Amino acid sequence: MNSSYELPLDEADYNFGFLDEYAKREIRRAILKSICIPGYQTPYASREMPMGRGFGTGGLQLTLSLAGPDDVLKVIDQGSDDSVNAVNLRQFVSLTCPGLTTTTHTSDATIIQSRHRIPEQPLNESQVLVLQVPYPDALVVVEPSEARRKAMHGEGDYSRLLTKLYEDIVKFREITISHRYPTRINGHYVIDPSPIPRYDVPQLNQSPALTLFGAGREKKIYAVPPYTNATPLAFDDVPFRTEDFHDDRGERIACARCGSTRSFLDELPLADGSKRWQCSDTDYCDQQLQLKSGTLTGARQ
Numbered sequence: 250m251n252s253s254y255e256l257p258l259d260e261a262d263y264n265f266g267f268l269d270e271y272a273k274r275e276i277r278r279a280i281l282k283s284i285c286i287p288g289y290q291t292p293y294a295s296r297e298m299p300m301g302r303g304f305g306t307g308g309l310q311l312t313l314s315l316a317g318p319d320d321v322l323k324v325i326d327q328g329s330d331d332s333v334n335a336v337n338l339r340q341f342v343s344l345t346c347p348g349l350t351t352t353t354h355t356s357d358a359t360i361i362q363s364r365h366r367i368p369e370q371p372l373n374e375s376q377v378l379v380l381q382v383p384y385p386d387a388l389v390v391v392e393p394s395e396a397r398r399k400a401m402h403g404e405g406d407y408s409r410l411l412t413k414l415y416e417d418i419v420k421f422r423e424i425t426i427s428h429r430y431p432t433r434i435n436g437h438y439v440i441d442p443s444p445i446p447r448y449d450v451p452q453l454n455q456s457p458a459l460t461l462f463g464a465g466r467e468k469k470i471y472a473v474p475p476y477t478n479a480t481p482l483a484f485d486d487v488p489f490r491t492e493d494f495h496d497d498r499g500e501r502i503a504c505a506r507c508g509s510t511r512s513f514l515d516e517l518p519l520a521d522g523s524k525r526w527q528c529s530d531t532d533y534c535d536q537q538l539q540l541k542s543g544t545l546t547g548a549r550q
Contacts, residue, residue: 265346266313266345266346267345268313272294272314273314275294276293276310279291279293280315280461283470284472287473288433288434288437288438288439288440288473289402289438290440290470292469293468293470294468295310296310298465299341300337300341304334305334305338305362305364305381305465307382307462307465307467308364308380308465309341309381309465311362311379311470313345315379316349317349318347318348320360321357322349322350322352322358322359323352323357323361323362324363325361325530325531326363327364327366327515327529328368328529330531330532331531334364338362339351353531353532355372355532358376359377360377362379362380364380364381365428365443365445365446366513367380368532369511369512370530370532371457372458373458376458377458377459377460377461378459378461379461380442380445380460380463381463384441384464384467385441385464385467386398386441386469387410387439387440387441388407388409391409391410391413407431407482410439411484414431414482414483414484418484424487424489428444429445430482430489432479432480432481432482433479434473435477436480439482446492447490447491449513450479450481450489453479455477456476457476494514504526504527504537506527506538507528507534508537512528512530512534513528513530514526514529515527
């Protein structure tokens with residue numbers, strides 16, 4: 250999106266947040282139902298947006314329905330504030346929500362819309378995390394019928410999903426799911442936690458922030474309310490584990506940019522055939538650099 254673009258005069262009277270008030274109310278009602286029934290996929294009338302489905306329309310509709318002039322918005326894509334998806338969504342919200350402030354700092358944001366990552370910095374009770382979701386139903390890999398999947402969710406019948414995990418262990422000696430790891434919410438519904446890596450799944454458990462999931466193409470909204478149990482599916486003898494960022498010597502790989510050994514790392518191939526590891530979360534990486542140099546302000550520490 251062109252950063253200098255302005256709405257034509259005949260279109261400048263868009264409703265705040267692009268969506269009309271009836272659409273916002275309908276989405277807010279779906280959000281409230283999702284919060285009341287943690288993990289339940291609440292259907293809603295997903296609206297047409299000025300972008301293709303699959304580019305974050307579900308998360309964007311949640312953000313536009315919740316945002317007000319006093320909010321501060323952060324948009325990230327796979328941890329980055331500067332990717333094409335993040336920049337375009339942030340500019341669209343700024344264009345249609347006059348007065349709303351945008352930021353790249355996790356600690357300053359009241360609404361965080363994300364694709365594929367949860368910020369490294371722990372969230373607080375005043376923040377809402379909105380995750381973009383391509384496929385909301387964790388059961389879709391074992392059951393093609395939506396009617397049957399609904400019955401399975403209602404009965405808490407996840408035996409076929411557990412069988413799929415068991416087959417992974419038999420074939421590969423471990424569960425090979427790298428993202429969208431099925432997670433049980435509040436002891437009942439199992440959700441697809443968006444394509445976040447396994448590294449981020451534990452952050453859903455007992456998080457003080459409200460986490461909302463929006464699937465625009467599939468027309469579903471679901472939520473993990475604050476301080477709710479979120480337990481990855483696993484077996485007693487094969488526990489859930491996150492990505493392993495250790496080298497051949499058993500030492501934790503550090504970010505090549507900031508030196509952090511406590512963050513999720515992206516593997517970047519270099520021209521000479523070697524690899525470089527760097528923090529996925531750009532704000533967290535910048536913050537670690539500022540801590541090293543002593544320039545991090547007190548408000549963000």
